[in-house]
Amino acid sequence: MNRNNRRGLPRIPALLVLLFVVPACGSPAPDRAAAVVGGLPQGTLYMGQAEQLSLNVEIAETAGAQTRGLMNVGQIPEDYGMVFAWQDPGRHPFHMRDTLIPLDIAWWDEDGRIVDIQTMTPCRADPCETYHPASEHVAAVEVRAGLLGSSGIEVGDPVKLHRTSPPRL
Numbered sequence: 001m002n003r004n005n006r007r008g009l010p011r012i013p014a015l016l017v018l019l020f021v022v023p024a025c026g027s028p029a030p031d032r033a034a035a036v037v038g039g040l041p042q043g044t045l046y047m048g049q050a051e052q053l054s055l056n057v058e059i060a061e062t063a064g065a066q067t068r069g070l071m072n073v074g075q076i077p078e079d080y081g082m083v084f085a086w087q088d089p090g091r092h093p094f095h096m097r098d099t100l101i102p103l104d105i106a107w108w109d110e111d112g113r114i115v116d117i118q119t120m121t122p123c124r125a126d127p128c129e130t131y132h133p134a135s136e137h138v139a140a141v142e143v144r145a146g147l148l149g150s151s152g153i154e155v156g157d158p159v160k161l162h163r164t165s166p167p168r169l
Contacts, residue, residue: 036076040065043163045081045141047106047114051160053151055081055143061167070142071098081141083161089136096123096131102145107137108159117155119145 035042040058047053056079060066066084070076086092089110096103099122106117116134120142123129133140139161 036073036080037065037068037070037082041163041165041167043083043161043165045083046160046162047141047148048151048153048157053148053153055079055141057081057083057141057161059083059085059161059163059167061085069094069099070101070103072100074100076101076144078144078147081143083139083141085139085161089138091133091136092140093133094120094131094140094142095128096120097126097128099123103142104145104148105131105140105142106148106153106159107133107135107140109135109137112159114153114155114157114159117148117153 035058037058037060040060043057043059045055045057047055056077060069060082061084069084070082084092092107094105099120102122103120104117105120106114108114115137118131118133120131121129134155139159141159
């Protein structure tokens, strides 16, 4: 093999890498949910009168996913939420242990109506405050703190969850 061949060979793989890696660096397709945690079912959550707030959501429906929630997540997109869904109505409290960002939470009942909204602050040392919902519910969503208020979302507003991937129970 002569010198020219040895110099030319590394250039071909480098060119191939650029052809396949650079396009992957672009922004995601607009119809995909923003996966922050990853590996969870996804969907779209509509909140409020006339569906005034639309969120791309990841759905935590297993005990493990619900326990992890948004722990150690440093930022989330404005149009992102994490939904926590249960099989039966109950009063599921939340805590913010190892959560790095303030969050709003809205709980809703079997009729698809918001029963409580609270703002939760990060906690890095035990004991952490526990946030208790006002009444029984079947699901909750966590979003950036302030988003629900600035969007005009209130207790009593309707909520609709449209799944875009199947449950992983």
